[in-house]
Amino acid sequence: MAYFKRVLIANRGEIARRIIKTCKKLGIETVAVYSDADKEAPFVKEADQAVNIGPPQAKDSYLRVDKIIQAAKETESDAIHPGYGFLSENPAFAKKCRDEQITFIGPSSEVIELMGDKIQARKKMEEAGVPIVPGWNGKLESVEHAVSVATELGYPLMLKASAGGGGIGMELVNDEAGLRKVFPSVAKKAESFFGNSTLFLEKWIEDPRHIEVQVVCDHHGNAVHLYERECSIQRRNQKIVEEAPSPSLTEDLRQKLCETAIQGARNIQYKNVGTMEFIFDGDQNFYFLEMNTRLQVEHPVTEEITGLDLVELQLKIAANEVLDLTQEDIKIKGHAIEKRLYAEDPVTFFPSPGKLEKLYFPSENVRLDFAVEEGNLVTPFYDPMIGKIITFGNDRKEAIAKMNDVLLKSEVQGIKTNLPLLKEIVHNEQFKAGKYTTKFIENHLQVKN
Numbered sequence: 001m002a003y004f005k006r007v008l009i010a011n012r013g014e015i016a017r018r019i020i021k022t023c024k025k026l027g028i029e030t031v032a033v034y035s036d037a038d039k040e041a042p043f044v045k046e047a048d049q050a051v052n053i054g055p056p057q058a059k060d061s062y063l064r065v066d067k068i069i070q071a072a073k074e075t076e077s078d079a080i081h082p083g084y085g086f087l088s089e090n091p092a093f094a095k096k097c098r099d100e101q102i103t104f105i106g107p108s109s110e111v112i113e114l115m116g117d118k119i120q121a122r123k124k125m126e127e128a129g130v131p132i133v134p135g136w137n138g139k140l141e142s143v144e145h146a147v148s149v150a151t152e153l154g155y156p157l158m159l160k161a162s163a164g165g166g167g168i169g170m171e172l173v174n175d176e177a178g179l180r181k182v183f184p185s186v187a188k189k190a191e192s193f194f195g196n197s198t199l200f201l202e203k204w205i206e207d208p209r210h211i212e213v214q215v216v217c218d219h220h221g222n223a224v225h226l227y228e229r230e231c232s233i234q235r236r237n238q239k240i241v242e243e244a245p246s247p248s249l250t251e252d253l254r255q256k257l258c259e260t261a262i263q264g265a266r267n268i269q270y271k272n273v274g275t276m277e278f279i280f281d282g283d284q285n286f287y288f289l290e291m292n293t294r295l296q297v298e299h300p301v302t303e304e305i306t307g308l309d310l311v312e313l314q315l316k317i318a319a320n321e322v323l324d325l326t327q328e329d330i331k332i333k334g335h336a337i338e339k340r341l342y343a344e345d346p347v348t349f350f351p352s353p354g355k356l357e358k359l360y361f362p363s364e365n366v367r368l369d370f371a372v373e374e375g376n377l378v379t380p381f382y383d384p385m386i387g388k389i390i391t392f393g394n395d396r397k398e399a400i401a402k403m404n405d406v407l408l409k410s411e412v413q414g415i416k417t418n419l420p421l422l423k424e425i426v427h428n429e430q431f432k433a434g435k436y437t438t439k440f441i442e443n444h445l446q447v448k449n
Contacts, residue, residue: 011086011088058086068093077102088106094109105272106293106314131285157201157202158172159200161186161190165292169193209248210280218271218321219320223270233431235349304336339389353415360410378415
């Protein structure tokens with residue numbers, strides 16, 4: 001069923017290709033927008049139409065609301081899919097789409113704005129009975145105010161940007177001297193990245209696990225979850241390996257977590273596909289971390305264990321269709337693992353752009369969601385992710401075995417990548433046992449964070 005005639009994709013790379021794939025399946029035409037740096041990229045060729053929107057720098061192309069809206073009008077697109085990153089959680093962009101009578105494939109601008117403000121999001125979740133990390137639910141007016149609040153809460157604490165995300169704008173502080181030292185720099189970074197210098201404080205949870213729940217809510221009062229994803233393997237607070245379901249949850253805890261996520265989503269009247277993120281302490285207590293009001297990079301593992309197409313669900317809900325799924329319809333079948341392949345030095349994590357002289361991954365027993373192909377350039381202008389490697393098995397052991405086989409047979413030449421790190425992870429006994437936290441890379445691998 002074609003929910004729209006033509007969808008413009010306000011994004012690039014791997015996620016643009018992913019959206020094009022579902023649209024083709026549904027008989028929906030697609031429009032790619034691209035910068036000068038991406039004119040030869042696979043997603044540009046795969047779309048039905050393509051519109052150049054400017055120079056390589058994102059601020060002059062992929063972040064230009066006016067150019068994207070103009071491209072949508074010129075191509076007579078009736079909907080825009082923002083993907084993830086760039087403008088996907090920009091409330092002004094969502095509002096502009098609505099004002100121009102172009103369907104924004106995502107939640108309302110009001111909800112995006114609400115959940116993009118971490119302080120307000122904490123308050124709304126607390127109202128809904130969702131546990132939040134103990135902390136200060138207010139703006140820190142100055143360094144002195146922060147010191148006063150920190151003294152009351154007790155160290156260690158996380159100093160965080162209210163508008164932050166992706167691990168940006170957050171620092172661990174262990175004492176007053178540390179807080180005084182980093183406060184100005186974190187506020188400056190928050191202003192630079194997010195246009196908002198507001199900071200707040202949360203209690204530091206030592207060695208946590210990071211687990212998120214996929215929620216799907218339509219405009220007719222229906223809301224379901226698609227279970228959880230384990231996202232604890234990270235470098236510099238950014239995810240690198242995800243799996244579904246989590247190897248650390250009992251069935252009772254899984255049910256409690258997922259029901260809590262739905263409770264939070266309903267409280268803000270969420271509509272479309274979204275992700276409720278939580279952190280777990282060593283005693284298996286969980287706390288709300290943030291909500292991502294968009295499709296997640298790691299959505300494929302959820303698709304693999306549920307058999308559902310999340311992009312199709314997004315399109316369906318945006319078209320005001322009724323979600324014809326009940327919670328009882330959705331079952332976990334098997335286990336899926338995703339590893340992100342980055343064009344970066346595996347030790348320093350510095351980006352490593354250049355030409356992919358060779359890019360080989362076996363095609364059997366694996367799903368490859370890649371941004372580029374052999375011979376393409378990985379540019380220095382955007383996120384260095386080359387793509388995602390996803391394996392599925394009847395159980396976790398089989399999924400790991402397939403991942404190991406794929407990585408052993410793979411080959412990348414021309415640029416540095418984190419492939420050695422991905423191989424090291426899959427061989428690690430702590431990973432195989434499913435006993436890991438966000439400190440996994442730092443504590444258990446030769447390649448340090």
